[in-house]
Amino acid sequence: xxxxxxxxxxxxEFAGIxxxxxxxxxxxxxxxxxxxxxxxxxRAMRNDVTARGRRSIALDMKQPEDIEVALALxxxxxxxIEGFRPGVMERLGVGPDAAFARNPKLVYGRMTGWGQxxxxxxxxxxxLNYIALSGALYxxxxxxxxxxxxxxxxxxxxxxALYLAxxxxxxxxxxxxxxxxxxxxxxxxxxxxxxxGVMYGLRASQIWTDExxxxxxxxxAHFYDVYETKDGRxxxxxxxxxxxxALLLEKTGLKEDPAFAAQMLKSEWPALKExxxxxxxxxxxxxxxxxxxxxxxxxxxxxxxAEAPNHPHNVTRDTFVxxxxxxxxxxxxxxxxxxxxxxxxxxxxxxxxxxILADWGISARPR
Numbered sequence: 001x002x003x004x005x006x007x008x009x010x011x012x013e014f015a016g017i018x019x020x021x022x023x024x025x026x027x028x029x030x031x032x033x034x035x036x037x038x039x040x041x042x043r044a045m046r047n048d049v050t051a052r053g054r055r056s057i058a059l060d061m062k063q064p065e066d067i068e069v070a071l072a073l074x075x076x077x078x079x080x081i082e083g084f085r086p087g088v089m090e091r092l093g094v095g096p097d098a099a100f101a102r103n104p105k106l107v108y109g110r111m112t113g114w115g116q117x118x119x120x121x122x123x124x125x126x127x128l129n130y131i132a133l134s135g136a137l138y139x140x141x142x143x144x145x146x147x148x149x150x151x152x153x154x155x156x157x158x159x160x161a162l163y164l165a166x167x168x169x170x171x172x173x174x175x176x177x178x179x180x181x182x183x184x185x186x187x188x189x190x191x192x193x194x195x196x197g198v199m200y201g202l203r204a205s206q207i208w209t210d211e212x213x214x215x216x217x218x219x220x221a222h223f224y225d226v227y228e229t230k231d232g233r234x235x236x237x238x239x240x241x242x243x244x245x246a247l248l249l250e251k252t253g254l255k256e257d258p259a260f261a262a263q264m265l266k267s268e269w270p271a272l273k274e275x276x277x278x279x280x281x282x283x284x285x286x287x288x289x290x291x292x293x294x295x296x297x298x299x300x301x302x303x304x305x306a307e308a309p310n311h312p313h314n315v316t317r318d319t320f321v322x323x324x325x326x327x328x329x330x331x332x333x334x335x336x337x338x339x340x341x342x343x344x345x346x347x348x349x350x351x352x353x354x355x356i357l358a359d360w361g362i363s364a365r366p367r
Contacts, residue, residue, distance in 0.1 A: 004031025004331075004340035009172070010360070011035065012070075012077040013054065014094075015042060015349070018127075018152070019160030019188065020083030020111045021050040026165050027079070028053030029331035030340045035077075035356050037061075037070060038349035049328045051346035057357070058350030061092045065364075070094050072362045075102040078175075079168050083111040086121050096183050106181040109168040111160060115187030127152035127188070130159070134192035139199060143213040159191025214266070216240070222273035223248065223263065226302060233285035234302035235292075237276075248297045252279060 009032040013024045028034045034054035042058065045051070057073075059066040071094060074080060080099060082089050089095045089110075096108050113130045114120040120133075131137045131154050141147040164186035171184050202208035202215075214220040223245055224238045239245040245263050249255040257275070262268055280288065285301050292299040303311060309320035309327050321330040324345035331340040357364055 002031045002033060002341075002343055003338065004029065005335055005338045006340075007031035007338070009033065009079065010077045011054075011079045011081060012037065012073050014080075014082040014084070014089070015039065015056075016083035016111070018083070019156045019164065020081055021048075022157050022161035023109070023111065023164045023168075024054060024081055025050045025052055026161065027081075027168075028343055031338070032079075033359075035073060035352075035360070036347070036349075037073070040350065042349035046346065047326055048346045049326070052323065052328070053343035054347065055352035055356050056347040056349050057353040061094070067093045069357075069362070069364045071098065071102050072364060073356075073360060074099050074106065076360045076362070077103065077106060078172060079107045079109060081109045081111065081164070081168070086110075086112065086116045100181060104181060105175050105179055107168050107171040107175055107184060108181065109164055109171075109184045109186065111164050111186050113155075113160075113188045115190060116183075116185045127155035130188040131155040131192045133189050134159070134196060135200070136192050136196050138210070139196070139212065139218060141212050142219065143211065147212070154195060155188045155192050159193075159195055160186065160188040163191035163194070220266070220269055222269050222276050225273065227277055227280035229283060229285040229288060230281055231284040231286075235280065235285055235288050236300050236302055237280075238298040239296075240298070244296050244298050247295065248292075251292060251295065251297060254279065 006027060009027070011024060011027055011032050011034040013020070013034055013036045015021075015036050015038045024034050024036070036051075036054050036056045038056050038058050040058045040060050057069075059070055061067055061070065074094065090097075099106055099108055110116060112121070113125040114123065128137065128149050131150075134155075136154055137147045137150075139147075140150060164184065167184040167186050171182055175181050199208055203210070208215050212218055217224060219225050224240060226234050226236050228234055237248065239248045242263065246255075249260055254260045254276070259268065259275070260272060283291075288299070289301050293301065308314060314320055317334075318330050319332075320327055321342065322328075323342050326345065328342075331342055334340075
């Protein structure tokens with residue numbers, strides 16, 4: 001039984017990879033009834049977290065009868081999510097014009113890397129390319145080295161899936177007032193650029209420089225970085241505010257070194273970082289956690305994915321949950337009155353065809 005603030009909202013998802021499925025996972029976690037249209041030959045990864053919580057119907061979009069089933073589902077849906085290159089859905093016969101002809105109130109969410117138009121719209125790409133174009137990639141990493149390939153959180157999931165989810169839900173709210181649907185063109189390049197808004201503002205104010213490891217939040221400051229401990233593990237230290245910084249100096253004994261008094265003097269950051277690094281290496285990660293965790297020092301141990309689910313804070317908040325034997329992040333965010341929940345593990349392609357058509361009131365024979 002679905003729960004969550006989106007209970008009753010119907011979503012049609014055309015199977016894809018990356019940010020589209022992640023967006024649909026979020027919608028499902030919030031209670032939406034998400035139906036994924038898979039290829040008849042499709043395969044599902046048993047441990048695909050982003051495929052959780054929705055049902056699957058297999059349709060061959062080269063067959064007229066299956067295209068008609070897809071359009072029948074679209075006619076009943078509130079939101080559609082697709083992640084193909086521009087023009088593919090039109091060639092399949094389920095582009096926006098065909099969809100709006102069946103359902104004028106539909107929100108048509110389109111997830112791409114480069115967007116629906118522009119010189120690069122038809123080019124292949126991946127997260128690394130999209131964040132490179134936005135200015136985000138150049139700003140990350142250590143000085144005198146190439147920017148490192150980060151996890152695809154900034155592009156695919158932050159600039160892509162989250163902006164798509166926000167966009168389709170905003171359009172859904174508007175459609176309830178106007179009775180008219182619309183296309184939501186979510187490009188990862190646009191979203192990643194939007195995420196960089198604060199840095200662009202700081203740069204315009206000459207507070208941020210294009211040089212890496214020379215700024216407040218990129219590892220330039222000694223009080224905002226990751227340090228190696230005595231046992232070869234890591235801790236994060238980030239007391240930006242002066243009162244939190246003062247507490248760090250007090251608890252670590254660095255208050256006795258007058259050099260640390262000039263917190264914001266950039267010319268001193270490299271030398272202070274060397275001193276702090278040497279100090280952190282005198283204790284293990286657990287020893288530092290015992291001293292600093294839970295205080296206003298702005299501290300946290302750097303956990304592996306194996307360790308994170310067992311941390312007491314994550315355990316208390318049910319940040320991770322086990323579904324069908326798979327430990328995975330729980331539904332987020334949390335709601336006080338209409339809590340979301342994971343609706344189940346990933347479905348095999350085509351496993352729920354008859355059930356979906358019956359539930360949605362469509363008289364067709366599933367594949």
